[in-house]
């Protein structure tokens with residue numbers, strides 16, 4: 506099983522990014538999963554590269570690099586973004602949450618619980634992005650999530666395995682878990 510539900514080791518407070526020799530360097534300070542990180546980065550470095558290569562937060566997946574699949578979704582200042590098309594430099598002074606930062610003190614986030622309960626995954630590759638998008642959907646829309654709404658809101662997240670049925674059920678249950686309001690059956 507993928508380690509999407511587990512919190513990985515906290516990133517180092519100072520992280521050095523792989524650099525292209527001769528490339529311009531700039532310093533960024535970003536809070537990642539509650540911990541402030543200061544790093545020197547190439548201004549062209551993508552947030553997905555920074556998270557995966559510099560901080561070893563590999564729960565954020567990269568499935569396309571063309572902003573289509575959604576496997577790379579994280580939260581920047583509380584809103585879902587595709588980290589494969591977000592510059593690290595654009596996050597300077599901001600706060601990033603990845604799938605590793607979603608659980609608290611060893612307790613799964615309610616949306617993670619819902620994905621586990623509903624088996625909303627097969628290979629798990631899309632799952633971190635699905636869960637981060639799902640939390641964002643509930644944060645924006647509350648518990649008014651009928652099946653059609655969930656499917657429409659997840660249009661930026663592609664799953665190659667499941668057929669989406671269990672993912673949609675998981676998001677609706679996760680919404681209920683997060684808000685304490687049960688979804689009407691459809």
Ligand code: FES
Pocket residue numbers: 566567568569570571572573574575576577578587588589590
């Ligand atoms: S890797 Fe970012 S959308 Fe596919």
Ligand code: FES
Pocket residue numbers: 625626627628629630631632663664665666667
């Ligand atoms: S579970 Fe395999 S891509 Fe979604």
